[in-house]
Amino acid sequence: xxxxxxxxxxxxxxxxxxxxxxxxxxxxxxxxxxxxxxxxxxxxxxxxxxxxxxxxxxxxxxxxxxxxxxxxxxxxxxxxxxxxxxxxxxxxxxxxxxxxxxxxxxxxxxxxxxxxxxxxxxxxxxxxxxxxxxxxxxxxxxxxxxxxxxxxxxxxxxxxxxxxxxxxxxxxxxxxxxxxxxxxxxxxxxxxxxxxxxxxxxxxxxxxxxxxxxxxxxxxxxxxxxxxxxxxxxxxxxxxxxxxxxxxxxxxxxxxxxxxxxxxxxxxxxxxxxxxxxxxxxxxxxxxxxxxxxxxxxxxxxxxxxxxxxxxxxxxxxxxxxxxxx
Numbered sequence: 001x002x003x004x005x006x007x008x009x010x011x012x013x014x015x016x017x018x019x020x021x022x023x024x025x026x027x028x029x030x031x032x033x034x035x036x037x038x039x040x041x042x043x044x045x046x047x048x049x050x051x052x053x054x055x056x057x058x059x060x061x062x063x064x065x066x067x068x069x070x071x072x073x074x075x076x077x078x079x080x081x082x083x084x085x086x087x088x089x090x091x092x093x094x095x096x097x098x099x100x101x102x103x104x105x106x107x108x109x110x111x112x113x114x115x116x117x118x119x120x121x122x123x124x125x126x127x128x129x130x131x132x133x134x135x136x137x138x139x140x141x142x143x144x145x146x147x148x149x150x151x152x153x154x155x156x157x158x159x160x161x162x163x164x165x166x167x168x169x170x171x172x173x174x175x176x177x178x179x180x181x182x183x184x185x186x187x188x189x190x191x192x193x194x195x196x197x198x199x200x201x202x203x204x205x206x207x208x209x210x211x212x213x214x215x216x217x218x219x220x221x222x223x224x225x226x227x228x229x230x231x232x233x234x235x236x237x238x239x240x241x242x243x244x245x246x247x248x249x250x251x252x253x254x255x256x257x258x259x260x261x262x263x264x265x266x267x268x269x270x271x272x273x274x275x276x277x278x279x280x281x282x283x284x285x286x287x288x289x290x291x292x293x294x295x296x297x298x299x300x301x302x303x304x305x306x307x308x309x310x311x312x313x314x315x316x317x318x319x320x321x322x323x324x325x326x
Contacts, residue, residue: 001044001290004272006196007148007169009117011075013265014290015047016040016283017200017276022059025276026219030062033278037066041073043287049172049200049274051079051122052107060110071113077170077198078107079152081122093323095125095133104145120150120172124326130158134165141166150198153324156189168195174324175199175271177208177245177260177302178229178238178311181325191268202264202273204229209257210246213239226317234313244305254292261289263302 002013021033037048050059060078067074080103083094107116119140121133140146148169151162162168171190175182175197182197190197205224206212214235215225224230229238242256249259257275264273275286294302314321 001046001287004196004269006272007118007167009075009148009169011047011272012045013272014045014261014287015049015077015198015272015274016045017274018048018050018059018063019054020276021062021278022055024223026222028278032280033062034066036278036280036283037063039280040283040287041070043284045283045287046073047075047077047272047274049077049198050111051082051120052103052110053079053082053084053122056084057106057110060107064110064112067112075117076111076113077118077120077150077172078111078116079120079122079150079172080104080107081120081125081152091125093123093125095121095128097132097136100133100136101140104140108145115144116146118148118150118169119146120152120170121154122152123323124151124154124158126326130154130162131165134162138166153326154186155325156185158326159186159189159193159195163193163195168193170196170198170272172198172200172274174201174315175264175273176202176204177263177306178204178241179315180306180308183308186325187267187271190270194270196270196272197268199264199271199273200276202275203257203260207238208242208245208260209255210242227315228313228317229311229315231313237312241305241310245302248298248301248305252292252298254289255285257285258289258292259294259302261286262292262294263299265290266294266299 003010004013021028050063083091137149150170152172173182215230246256249256261273277283
């Protein structure tokens with residue numbers, strides 16, 4: 001597996017999103033998840049992504065158990081900012097200095113590590129200037145509690161303000177064939193500032209694999225049932241796009257998911273997808289995409305199919321869309 005420089009880190013060209021091992025995508029099995037994590041390291045997929053809000057907390061705890069005796073073999077990214085609470089009056093996002101420090105200590109304890117390799121602001125808090133947030137993060141770097149700073153779902157303007165305070169190693173945003181808005185400003189800014197773009201949901205939460213046609217096939221508690229792109233008419237339109245991608249994949253003797261990941265990695269050496277899975281077979285399929293080299297004609301055909309506005313439906317509901325590109 002090719003390695004890419006990310007801040008002070010060497011990370012695998014393709015990472016592993018771990019959220020689904022703990023929530024949102026139907027029932028999971030810890031033994032299966034731990035086996036998948038072990039296989040990831042064997043394949044050279046060493047860039048593992050989590051957050052304190054996943055579970056909440058249980059995903060970090062899972063990784064903490066896995067990392068025992070393996071710390072030196074993995075690069076771990078986690079995040080703070082989302083507040084998971086039963087209190088309807090609680091803030092949804094908190095970037096206050098005290099909260100950041102407490103969140104960092106909690107993640108260090110759950111992950112059972114001395115330092116977090118990459119620590120993201122999961123979402124920016126509109127009540128807190130990004131300069132203040134970066135100041136606290138810089139203090140954590142100087143204290144040795146985190147090694148690199150990341151931002152998630154930020155605008156290009158926010159990124160530029162942030163790097164004026166302290167270097168930013170990575171921006172994590174949704175980026176895939178069916179979510180291409182980062183191409184307008186965020187990706188160019190990342191390239192200009194030598195910031196890596198880490199792409200979550202690079203397979204459109206599974207839709208781009210062709211395995212999902214609409215929400216009705218999903219488990220009753222599956223998070224995707226709430227998403228506009230999986231609903232009725234939107235899902236039908238999106239499935240038609242994926243069907244054409246499937247035809248192209250067959251001609252190239254690869255899977256549809258591999259083609260979608262290879263297209264993403266072809267967008268630049270600093271673009272790092274982190275497809276999530278809890279199953280070894282899917283992990284192996286995804287990892288093999290790193291060896292798939294697409295010719296210019298193939299890339300052009302894919303771009304023509306998935307033009308930025310081709311996909312039907314927003315990626316989140318109205319409330320969720322207010323939290324992106326902050």
